[in-house]
Amino acid sequence: MLPDMTDTPLREPTFLVLTALAAGPQHGYAVIEDVARMTDGRVRLRAGTLYAALDRLRTDGLIEVDREEVVQSRLRRYYRLTGVGEKRLAAESSRLRQQATLAEGRLRARHDLGGAPA
Template sequence: MPSTEMREPTFLVLAALADGRKHGYAVINEVSTLSSGRVTLRPGTLYAALDRLREEGLVRPAGEEVVEGRLRRYYELTDSGAEALTTEAARLRANADQAITRLRLRPTGGAA
């Protein structure tokens, strides 16, 4: 896992796989749901990301099947992927907590 923060789409792909294996289209839908529609992945972008994450050891293939004449490839989070997602979620939470704390300390009123 790189020592820098993850890009949001990578974080969301890993989060989409956190509760179990999914095929590509399901990952695309879950990312959209998790981001309240802010992040929309195209299939080419998703599969490039999954290939990169597989090379990094964060996801792995988890089977395939043919449905209505189309091949579905499934992916799942590895233990390293779960660890990377946990680390990034903690980093984001710590940053958000700092922002919230500082906003509470912000003086009210006054000129803008």
């Protein structure tokens, strides 16, 4: 449905939320924990940041609500990646990979030439 949003890079929280949901549907708090685990605790999403990302991703059709549950009288809404979201995440990870490869190549060349500053 949204074919052409691939030219703007994803922000890190957004990227991580999509990555978390790529493993399967998760509710909000599970996404926070998953992101913390994936990044070895470097990124701990806060609720405001998480829901800003979830809301935008839903509006753009990259994720959708999978199901809702009430656990200990708390609403838990599970989100899942849509087909569009999957494509967007794939496009973003290949973009990041390309950049990383580029940077690594340059760094290697720099060392091979002995170009590093003394």
